[in-house]
Amino acid sequence: METIEPIGPRSAVGVEWTDETDLVVVGFGCAGAAAALGGAEAGLDVVVVERAGGSGGTSAMSGGLVYLGGGTATQHGAGFDDTPEAMLAFLAAALGVPADEPRLAAYCGDSVAHHDWLVDQGVEFRGAFWPEPGLEPPGDEGLVYSGGEDTAPFCDLATPAPRGHKPRVRGAAGARLMEVLSAAVDRRGIAARTSTRVDRLVVDDRGRVIGVTGRAGGSEVAVRARRGVVLAAGGFVFNEAMVDRYVPAANRVSYKLGTDADDGWAIRVAMGLGAAVDNMDQAEVALPITPPRRLVRGVIVDGNGRRFINEDSYYGRVGHRALFDADGEAYLIVDEPRYEVNRIGLQASWVCDSYEELEAEIGLPAGALTTTMAEYNAAAAEGHDPTFGKSPEFVVPLTDSPFGAYDLRVEHTIYAAFTLGGLVVDVDGRVLDDAGSPIPGLFSAGRTTASLARSGYCSGLSLGEGTYGGRRAGRAAAD
Secondary structure, three states: OOOOOOOOOEEEEOOOOEEEEEEEEEEHHHHHHHHHHHHOOOOOOOOEEEEOOOHHHHHHHHHOOOOEEEEEEOHHOOOOOOHHHHHHHHHHHHHHOOOOOHHHHHHOOOHHHHHHHHHHHHHEOOOOOOOOOOOOOOOOEEOOOOOOOOOOOHHOOOOOOOOOOOOOOOOOOOOHHHHHHHHHHOOOOOOOEEEEEEEEEEEEEOEEEEEEEEEEEEEEEEEEEEEEEEEEOOOOOOOOOHHHHHHHHHHHOOOOOOOOOOOOOOHHHHOOEEEOOOOEOOOOEEEEOOOHHHHHHEEEEEEEOOOOOOOOOHHHHHHHHHHHOOOEEEEEEEEHHOOOOHHHOOEEEEEEEOHHHHHHHHHOOOHHHHEEEEEEHHOOOOOOOOOOOOHHHOOOOOOOEEEEEEEEEOOOOOEEEEEEOEOOOOOOOOOEOOOOOOEEEEEEEEHHOOOOOOOOOOOOOHHHHHHHHHHHHHHOOOO
């Protein structure tokens, strides 16, 4: 039975340590690997503890995009200029975070250096641009728009630049990224204890985190950490009880992004020490209606037959708005020349000779879709979208019958979600309590922490802030 209550720490009194090191990292995804490398670079002895049989976790299952910018060598190689200031201006607006938020400012300011650090670990990016935004390139191209940077309203706030960096491999690159980071961990001589499930944090008589306990192969283990513990063990999307409490809409989706390790344990064990949590009511929700991007010439409407977003926006933004603002009821409307089956096999569920018939077939309020399409087509005939600012290249009148509607209701198509809430940390990954004070010896990174993403998301942010935050947390433990 899934539980949601905090998990209290264990006193060090009576603990029989089976191992001792400077830093224990719990979780061997991208954030845990980066934390281990950061700690080792700072001169610490590090042990990584992972409950699965090997490294990877959710990171290895991902498309592998890493959100980086500010003028990386990969951007320059693909012919794009960028600045940390433009990256910050975009992310502040797209994520719904103040531009002076210390973690966001540091992430943008250090992005070029972090790109180069990943390259130093062996991650290769090819300086080539893929023009279909959102999903990872099918080839080995290393750069793609992954957050709607080139669409309204963001293209008017900061000079657009693609920042979705994909490690050089054909198709999805998450497994390749973890292969490279795991090899870097191995080269450093960092010990990895796989198939080891941590259950408690251990504190001394002053409340400082000094280690972990757990089980491996049927035996109890207890690893003492002289400098601290980094929790990088995933989010809580696979704990239905936690999701139902904090972000219930995410339990409606057909596909949850993660592994069974995304069960909220790491968040709950820190809460047992008084850790503050934030952003728990937020989730990333992808609705992959594209590619091909040609389909955004269609119109997306809600259950009232009204548009609610510019269709050329990042598909993660479309999905978030469709689930949270439109209550999971949306439809993509096209006319005959704009119709095609998309990359995931999405096709029209209703086809009619008029919009009046189409709205009746779908079950929309009488006159709603007809009015929406009349207003849209009148503006499209003049080549613009005054309501949401869709790019003129995608604004065309949809007047050639028959007309089709793709069923985008959450119960009828693929919505892919993962949680964005977690532990409150400072810029160096120190876990904070409700008063804003660091909990001694406790650090966190990756999806265990509250993401920078609040009212929006960009593909690649999880691997970007996970590796960056993990690296800083590992280094901070040496201070």
